[in-house]
Amino acid sequence: MREVAESTTSDLRSNLDPAFGEVQELDRVAEAALYAATVLLEAGVRAKLVHEDCSRIARALGAEHVELGSGYASFEITIARGTSRITRMVEVGALGVNYQLSHAMRELAQRIGRGRNISAEALSEMTRIKRETGRHAPWVVALATGIACAAFGRLLGMDWSAFIPVLASGAIGQSVRHSLLRRGANVFVVAACVAFLASGLAELGAQWADSTTLHVAMIASVLLLVPGVPVLNAHYDILDGYPTLGTARAVFVGMILIFMTTGVLIAQMLVGLQQ
Amino acid sequence: MTVDLLHLLHQALFGGLAAVGFGILFNFGWRDLPWCAASGALALGTRTLGQEAGWSLEAASFVAAAAVGCAGQLLHARLGIGTNALAAAGCIPMVPGLYAAQAILGLYALTVPHPDDPAATALTTLQFTLRVAFTIGAIPTALSIATHLLPTRDRSSS
Numbered sequence: 001m002r003e004v005a006e007s008t009t010s011d012l013r014s015n016l017d018p019a020f021g022e023v024q025e026l027d028r029v030a031e032a033a034l035y036a037a038t039v040l041l042e043a044g045v046r047a048k049l050v051h052e053d054c055s056r057i058a059r060a061l062g063a064e065h066v067e068l069g070s071g072y073a074s075f076e077i078t079i080a081r082g083t084s085r086i087t088r089m090v091e092v093g094a095l096g097v098n099y100q101l102s103h104a105m106r107e108l109a110q111r112i113g114r115g116r117n118i119s120a121e122a123l124s125e126m127t128r129i130k131r132e133t134g135r136h137a138p139w140v141v142a143l144a145t146g147i148a149c150a151a152f153g154r155l156l157g158m159d160w161s162a163f164i165p166v167l168a169s170g171a172i173g174q175s176v177r178h179s180l181l182r183r184g185a186n187v188f189v190v191a192a193c194v195a196f197l198a199s200g201l202a203e204l205g206a207q208w209a210d211s212t213t214l215h216v217a218m219i220a221s222v223l224l225l226v227p228g229v230p231v232l233n234a235h236y237d238i239l240d241g242y243p244t245l246g247t248a249r250a251v252f253v254g255m256i257l258i259f260m261t262t263g264v265l266i267a268q269m270l271v272g273l274q275q
Numbered sequence: 276m277t278v279d280l281l282h283l284l285h286q287a288l289f290g291g292l293a294a295v296g297f298g299i300l301f302n303f304g305w306r307d308l309p310w311c312a313a314s315g316a317l318a319l320g321t322r323t324l325g326q327e328a329g330w331s332l333e334a335a336s337f338v339a340a341a342a343v344g345c346a347g348q349l350l351h352a353r354l355g356i357g358t359n360a361l362a363a364a365g366c367i368p369m370v371p372g373l374y375a376a377q378a379i380l381g382l383y384a385l386t387v388p389h390p391d392d393p394a395a396t397a398l399t400t401l402q403f404t405l406r407v408a409f410t411i412g413a414i415p416t417a418l419s420i421a422t423h424l425l426p427t428r429d430r431s432s433s
Contacts, residue, residue, distance in 0.1 A: 044301070053383065093403055097300075097301040097302070098300050098301070098302045099298075099301050099304075099357070099364075100302050100303070100304050101302070102360070103357050103360070111425045135302050136299055136302060140299060141299055141300055143293070143298035143299060144296040144297075144298075145296055145297075145299075145300050146296075147292060147295075147296045147302070148292070148293045148295070148296020148297050149296075151289040151290075151292040151293040151296060152288045152289075152293050152368065152372070154285070155286060155290065155293065155319065155368065156373050174300075184320075195421055216373070219373050219376050219377070220371070220373075222376070223372045223373070225299070226370060226372035226375065227365070228297065228367035228370045229362075229363065231277055231370055231411055231415075231419075232363050232366070232414065232415045234290050235411070235412065235414075235415035235416070236415055236419065239415070239416075254369070255377070257375050257379060258379060261374065261376050261379035261383070264376060264380070265383055267381060269281075
């Protein structure tokens with residue numbers, strides 16, 4: 001009831017004051033552009049492309065002038081049309097990697113850029129994409145991650161005896177990581193815990209399988225934690241002229257590596273393998 | 276230069292396998308996974324060839340990433356806006372996680388009360404650290420150079 005009243009008041013005001021209606025429309029454009037930027041950043045897209053797509057969407061929806069600013073945990077936009085100008089900011093959540101979502105959102109941004117659109121329709125289409133883009137089942141991801149760790153081990157010279165133990169410990173590590181992150185645990189603490197668990201299990205398993213490459217097996221089982229995409233994005237962002245975001249990503253990578261190594265070190269001390 | 280074909284195939288196979296594993300972790304669709312595998316196999320195959328030719332890990336990684344980047348740009352019409360993401364997925368197995376972990380473990384080893392041969396440990400740690408820094412620098416630099424030297428109609432790939 002109250003919403004209806006507010007909406008009626010707002011409609012009346014925009015009819016009486018065209019500048020107010022213009023600001024309201026710019027608000028909707030900013031909301032759509034910021035939504036796209038948030039989704040893209042959280043899905044692991046580098047800053048330059050997020051800026052390009054965000055700007056493309058805002059212009060296609062009617063903004064004449066667009067300025068953008070990106071931080072590690074926030075994104076700002078200033079848009080103008082005629083004499084009206086607004087600035088809005090949105091908080092960005094944890095930066096992960098989701099290729100299917102980022103790909104679908106970037107395709108939509110390009111489609112929006114090619115035609116005349118209404119901000120409400122654009123926003124509803126973006127919301128639909130985010131809601132409907134699926135992820136692989138957790139057990140598939142865990143198995144694939146285990147296989148990747150074991151393949152990494154082979155690339156690093158690990159013997160065949162340690163292959164299955166590393167595969168299993170990598171898969172278990174990924175399952176535990178998924179479970180802890182879903183419960184909202186701190187990403188760095190999760191890295192240390194998963195590294196401890198996966199490397200400890202890998203070493204015990206590799207010992208049991210008579211492997212002679214225990215050290216490589218321990219490290220290979222935690223390579224799922226090495227943030228490869230943020231490493232590349234940090235470098236890209238600095239190259240593309242976004243040093244603040246690039247540096248923040250690099251610090252994140254460094255912290256993850258420190259926590260990961262701490263987990264491996266504790267496992268080494270407890271299980272007894274000397275470096 | 277003699278090439279150990281079996282070793283080359285082994286590295287390419289497991290490079291492709293690692294790239295597919297990480298492709299699933301990064302939520303690539305099933306249709307994109309063969310491209311991830313091809314990208315990883317090309318990256319590791321090229322890097323292995325470079326190392327067998329006597330190049331350093333950093334130089335071989337640079338050339339391998341450039342090869343993957345060039346292949347991606349050439350296939351841009353088919354791959355669309357996902358070109359750079361697929362190239363990056365192929366290069367992920369070249370990120371030197373083992374050396375990064377060993378460098379940090381080396382730093383820990385230097386700070387124990389009575390370290391064994393601290394000079395040798397410090398030197399090894401420094402070598403690992405530099406190797407990580409140069410390799411991590413080489414991969415995206417090569418991918419960027421490939422992207423910029425081989426322009427496509429639409430270069431805005433994720």
